Amino acid sequence: xxxTLTRLSSRLLWSVLVLLxxxxxxxxxxxxxxxxxxxxxxxxxxxxxxIRRIRHEMHFDEPRVQQYGRYxxxxxxxxxxxxxxxxxRVTDAILTRLPATLALSTMAVVFWMLLAVPVGVLTAKFxxxxxxxxxxxxxxxxxxxxxxxxxxxxxxxxxxxxxxxPVAGFRGWRHLLLPALTLVILFAGYYARLIxxxxxxxxxxxxxxxxxxxxxxxxxxxxxxxxxxxxxPVITVLGMDVAGLxxxxxxxxxxxxxxxxxxxxxQSVFNLDVPIIMGTVLFSAAMVVAANLGVxxxxxxxxxxxxxx
Amino acid sequence: MALLExxxxxxxxxxxxxxxxxxxDLSLEVxxxxxxxxxxxxxxxxxxxxxxxxxxxxxxxxxxVSGQILVENRDVLRMTQAELRTIRGGVVSYVFxxxxxxxxxxxxxxxxxxxxxxxxxxxAATDAEVVRLLKLVGIPAAEYRIRDYPHQLSGGMQxxxxxxxxxxxxxxxxxxxxxxxxxxxxxxAQILDLLRDLKKRxxxxxxxxxxxxxxxxxxADRVAVMYAGQIVELAPAHALLRRPLHPYTQALxxxxxxxxxxxxxxxxxxxxxPQLGAFPSGCRFxxxxxxxxxxxxxxxxxxxxxxxGRWVRCAYWREGQx
Numbered sequence: 079x080x081x082t083l084t085r086l087s088s089r090l091l092w093s094v095l096v097l098l099x100x101x102x103x104x105x106x107x108x109x110x111x112x113x114x115x116x117x118x119x120x121x122x123x124x125x126x127x128x129i130r131r132i133r134h135e136m137h138f139d140e141p142r143v144q145q146y147g148r149y150x151x152x153x154x155x156x157x158x159x160x161x162x163x164x165x166x167r168v169t170d171a172i173l174t175r176l177p178a179t180l181a182l183s184t185m186a187v188v189f190w191m192l193l194a195v196p197v198g199v200l201t202a203k204f205x206x207x208x209x210x211x212x213x214x215x216x217x218x219x220x221x222x223x224x225x226x227x228x229x230x231x232x233x234x235x236x237x238x239x240x241x242x243x244p245v246a247g248f249r250g251w252r253h254l255l256l257p258a259l260t261l262v263i264l265f266a267g268y269y270a271r272l273i274x275x276x277x278x279x280x281x282x283x284x285x286x287x288x289x290x291x292x293x294x295x296x297x298x299x300x301x302x303x304x305x306x307x308x309x310x311p312v313i314t315v316l317g318m319d320v321a322g323l324x325x326x327x328x329x330x331x332x333x334x335x336x337x338x339x340x341x342x343x344x345q346s347v348f349n350l351d352v353p354i355i356m357g358t359v360l361f362s363a364a365m366v367v368a369a370n371l372g373v374x375x376x377x378x379x380x381x382x383x384x385x386x387x
Numbered sequence: 388m389a390l391l392e393x394x395x396x397x398x399x400x401x402x403x404x405x406x407x408x409x410x411x412d413l414s415l416e417v418x419x420x421x422x423x424x425x426x427x428x429x430x431x432x433x434x435x436x437x438x439x440x441x442x443x444x445x446x447x448x449x450x451x452v453s454g455q456i457l458v459e460n461r462d463v464l465r466m467t468q469a470e471l472r473t474i475r476g477g478v479v480s481y482v483f484x485x486x487x488x489x490x491x492x493x494x495x496x497x498x499x500x501x502x503x504x505x506x507x508x509x510x511a512a513t514d515a516e517v518v519r520l521l522k523l524v525g526i527p528a529a530e531y532r533i534r535d536y537p538h539q540l541s542g543g544m545q546x547x548x549x550x551x552x553x554x555x556x557x558x559x560x561x562x563x564x565x566x567x568x569x570x571x572x573x574x575x576a577q578i579l580d581l582l583r584d585l586k587k588r589x590x591x592x593x594x595x596x597x598x599x600x601x602x603x604x605x606x607a608d609r610v611a612v613m614y615a616g617q618i619v620e621l622a623p624a625h626a627l628l629r630r631p632l633h634p635y636t637q638a639l640x641x642x643x644x645x646x647x648x649x650x651x652x653x654x655x656x657x658x659x660x661p662q663l664g665a666f667p668s669g670c671r672f673x674x675x676x677x678x679x680x681x682x683x684x685x686x687x688x689x690x691x692x693x694x695x696g697r698w699v700r701c702a703y704w705r706e707g708q709x
Contacts, residue, residue, distance in 0.1 A: 290475065
């Protein structure tokens, strides 16, 4: 128990360091852009006096390091600042965008795993069959497609022309189907392949032969004895991909005009809305850190050989 | 009626154009309650034969060309998957060489034993029965061990768990494929004692695959010596050990190091086991045989019954006999 606690606290300390590093890099990169946020805020017709006033009020005239210190101080108190453009609190901006991203990511992950797991297992079982080769080709095509292009094509064909799906926006779960399908096409083949290779190795193992020698059905051999072992290496990759999605599905959200973290992040870059840029980047980083912890936790659960030290 | 009757089994690997014969016209019986050892160097076809008894060799790459494997008078090679599943575990149980690799790393040992019980003796699928089995194979504090994962046990303990798992279904035949090879010698002796003791108590047959002739003396009723996919000598264990008739068996016996011997070098058999698909013509052992005659490279010998129950695949078995 004590060991677990020590381990957990050291992991948390690391997480804080990672986030701190991310904030430093993002802050100075965002400010290195040769553009003046004060001018952007004041508008095209503002006079020099107004710009000077804004610059002073927003502390843009202070040294960069001091500005960063001010930002960090706010961060430590849970204050991520306010958007330069809408004056909305960054925390609120992220929280209102989170449901769309969360719903889309969950839907996509569930569907692509539901597809990839049986396909991966069966292509391993029937290796080099026609079925296996077809899946390999389709999967490779799927993962090579650019997200923005695939999204646009699906949108045009299935929503605009055929009318099966809403074209864009987010007014209910039906609006998530097409963006989710886009992600499923992009990821399912890749995961099927990942599970396939892992499963091929597992199927040649002694414990699978033992499972067969016991008289277990092929289904139990594959999905009970095989799959659990085959998923161990897949967990790491899945954790990182989930983190990536939760940090904002930038292309897919934008194509389908979903009000998610991804659209928020992209808009903030166009507007040079530094607090939102900082907020969304830190949020993605936090997701990656959380995914790492989650993967660690899952490993303990799935693979008892991972030492608890 | 023998419990197991392998008749003229021939098994090949690869396509029919470039096939490699791993088992060639092999016949062997195991009676109820009997312990038979199959002995031979690596690659002689003994493991493939053992796995064939429950049709566990993946086909392809393997192909059963001819022969029958009768388990309780039913041909395993012609069974459906469903029928095979009742034979696997139900009549024939396996213990493999590497217990660490043969136990599934992600499941508790109690679960893995109970899985066998659920398949073949569902009424007995209880923790109490698992504990009884673990005690039967000599695992101390079995009540606590059932929640252990395989990696938490030593190699010897893992092999005991494998044996418990094999016994769970109360098989009539236990096939042990080099069950002690991965273990150190003291543990080896313990596992062999355990097998002998279990056989006496449970009355099952054992087919033990080994390359160690020392084990034969310990446990076997009969011995089949294999070379390059064929049985070259088949005999009661004590008779074979006292007076081996085939030059290969004699060579194997000579290569057992003797305590107190003055020889500076260990005796070995020159050359290697021939590669699959590249067996020499005539007698397959002739290139390595110290007693080979001119015609050994041309005429392959059949298995000859030279005494009741003693079979030898060598035309010159009489030569050099006292």
